[in-house]
Amino acid sequence: MADIGNDPVVVIGLGRFGTSLALELAKRGTEVLAIDNRPKIVQSLSGRLTHIVSADATDIDALRELGVADFYRAVVGIGGDLEASILTTSLxxxxxxxxxxxxAISRQHARILERIGAHHIVLPEHDMGERVAHLVSGRMLDYLEVDENFALAKTLPPKELVGIPLGDTRLRAKHGVTVVSVKRPGEDFTYATTETILEYGDVILIAGPITKVERFAERA
Structure with missing residues (x-):
């Protein structure tokens, strides 16, 4: 399929995760083929998803009949039934x-899925628990781990940064993080520059290695 970004997506497994994903993709204008082996689930979503079928995704012939092989991108949202999750992914x-x-519902499950050929692993419960732990235990307003050792965090500026152009703070040299965006009270986020002067009441978005982001957020 030529335009990967606009390709239809097949979503297999309509539990809480799969349903939420399929509905959000459809809302964004992506064509979705949703598959689940439970007729009641399929019936309950038939009015909200245009292409939704009840089928056994562990049967390769059923997948072929549905045209799944023609899709560029597929999501396996099966969590509770490990055997079905692994077999569907392998197919x-x-x-x-x-x-x-x-x-995946565990690190071990994730490793198996990676070994059999899944390109991306999603650990919703783990990722959300990790994010909330950062928010509960520190002074971050929001937190997103974007790579194994890199994160974005929304926090308040520490006193040492207020009233000084960011270019004069030597922030990256001292703390290993960068202020990438600033939000004034009542305004939207805007890109930060070396001339940006932070004020009390601002919210900042910082980026950097996870440990340094965590350490810097504690200074707020």
Whole structure:
């Protein structure tokens, strides 16, 4: 399929995660083929998703009949049934799906999915628990881990940064983080520059290695 960004997506497994994902994709204008082996679930979502079918995703012939092999991107949202999750993912690999996303419920489950060929692993419960832990234990207003050792955090500026142009603070040299955006009270976020002067009441978005982001946020 030529335009990868606008390709339809097949979502297999309509639990809480799969349903939320399928509905959000549809809301954003992406064509979605949703598959679940529970007729009641399919019936309950039939008015909200245009293409939704009840089928056994662990049957490669059923997947072929539904045209799954023609999709560039697929998401396996099956979580509770590990055997079905692993088998479905392996069948998508066999069908040569280029971009496979799979939900895992544990690190061990994630490792198995990676080994059989899933390109991206999603650990919703773990990721959300990790994010909330950062928010509860520190002074961050929001937190997003974007790589194994890199994060974005929304926090308040420490006193030492207020009233001084960011270019004069030597922030990256001292603390290893960068202020990438600033939000004034009642305004939207804007890009920070070396001339930006922070004020009390501002909210800042910082980026950097996880440990340094955590340490810097504690100074707020």
């Amino acid at each position: 998508l690999v066999e069908l040569d799906i280029d971009d496979i996303w799979a939900k």
